[in-house]
Amino acid sequence: MKAGEFDLIEMIRRRAGSGSEQRLGIGDDCSSVEVPSGHELLTSTDLLLEDVHFRLDWTDLHSLGEKSVAVNISDVAAMGGRSVCLHLGLGIPSVFSDEQIAQYLEGIYSALVQYEVFLAGGDTCRSNGPLMISVTVQGLCLSGQAVTRRGAKVEDDIWVSGTLGDSGLALRYLQQKQPLPEFLADRHFRPRARAVLGQLLGERKLASAMIDLSDGLAGDLHHLLQASQVGAQISMAQLPLSEIFSESVKIESGLMDLALCGGEDYELLFTSATVNRASLESLSRELDIPLSRVGKIVSSQDLVFNDVDGQIYSLKKKSFDHFASTGDLNCD
Ligand code: ADP
Ligand code: MG
Numbered sequence: 001m002k003a004g005e006f007d008l009i010e011m012i013r014r015r016a017g018s019g020s021e022q023r024l025g026i027g028d029d030c031s032s033v034e035v036p037s038g039h040e041l042l043t044s045t046d047l048l049l050e051d052v053h054f055r056l057d058w059t060d061l062h063s064l065g066e067k068s069v070a071v072n073i074s075d076v077a078a079m080g081g082r083s084v085c086l087h088l089g090l091g092i093p094s095v096f097s098d099e100q101i102a103q104y105l106e107g108i109y110s111a112l113v114q115y116e117v118f119l120a121g122g123d124t125c126r127s128n129g130p131l132m133i134s135v136t137v138q139g140l141c142l143s144g145q146a147v148t149r150r151g152a153k154v155e156d157d158i159w160v161s162g163t164l165g166d167s168g169l170a171l172r173y174l175q176q177k178q179p180l181p182e183f184l185a186d187r188h189f190r191p192r193a194r195a196v197l198g199q200l201l202g203e204r205k206l207a208s209a210m211i212d213l214s215d216g217l218a219g220d221l222h223h224l225l226q227a228s229q230v231g232a233q234i235s236m237a238q239l240p241l242s243e244i245f246s247e248s249v250k251i252e253s254g255l256m257d258l259a260l261c262g263g264e265d266y267e268l269l270f271t272s273a274t275v276n277r278a279s280l281e282s283l284s285r286e287l288d289i290p291l292s293r294v295g296k297i298v299s300s301q302d303l304v305f306n307d308v309d310g311q312i313y314s315l316k317k318k319s320f321d322h323f324a325s326t327g328d329l330n331c332d
Helices: 005-014 061-075 096-116 166-175 182-189 195-203 217-228 243-251 253-261 272-286
Strands: 023-024 039-051 084-091 120-125 133-142 159-162 211-212 233-234 268-272 292-299 304-305
Touching: 005 096, 039 061, 039 217, 061 084, 061 096, 061 133, 061 195, 061 211, 061 268, 084 096, 096 120, 096 166, 133 195, 159 272, 166 182, 166 243, 166 253, 195 211, 195 268, 195 272, 211 217, 217 253, 217 268, 217 304, 243 253, 268 272, 272 292, 272 304
Parallel strands: 084 120, 233 304
Antiparallel strands: 039 133, 084 133, 159 268, 159 292, 211 268, 233 292
């Protein structure tokens, strides 16, 4: 890295964007954001570490920049909120060229535009080891209306947006050194956060509980069920799968586990009272985002997957857990 820390910060400042809630942006000891009356502030941080969350020989830096924003926006969406601004912490390897830093930042800038958020601040230092990225997002929702993981009620439907397992399938291709179809590359390296969907589910009070799918349906649903102290029955036949994923499962049925435990889909999983079905179907059409009803909440605190013949489907592994595993990204 040739550019000094202050040149770099000045470069970032010029592209940081702005927003109506901004009071102080980059350049002071703190940023300052106004919380409009009747709203509450939602804050979430995600850490992305080279060789734990991404590999530089697999991803391009522009995509990594976009993804480091998307994964945070996804958390605010999962609370039914609207993202407003970000803080970006960077530990940049000393071997990085200015060109590499610029590519990464272009990805950040493009995500700022895409999600209509601004960069309010951050911290920058040199790393003697891997690239380290820490993004904090702040968003807003109406006071008392954040959609938590705790609100699922017995008999609620369980819904999921988009398709499942594509990102996990992409990882499988990469690990097996097979050429990666563009669709899967996009899902894995450039996931789009369901920002507007999450916000509207919150505003229209259509979700009783919600979580974003970062670690896989089985693991993330388990978190929601634990928080809500309920159980669930999932119908495997209803799980939304992309064309490529379905084709792959036909060839290798074991890949179905990826739809349940493959991480990083960044779709939204939520529960909703059955009276909301028509409203959710019309929201799906309005946003042109598939919403699938995949199961229901039950009182016994178990998570059961029913396969196509109504048999119980047994899962090999729940989800990717950084601490339980030795760090490999395998799902089986
Ligand atoms: P301090 O010494 O108070 O930590 P810095 O010199 O680190 O201040 O940062 C100066 C300003 O630049 C602050 O407003 C900070 O939020 C911002 N900043 C530093 N690094 C980044 C970054 N990677 N992205 C966005 N803003 C940054
Ligand atoms: Mg600093």
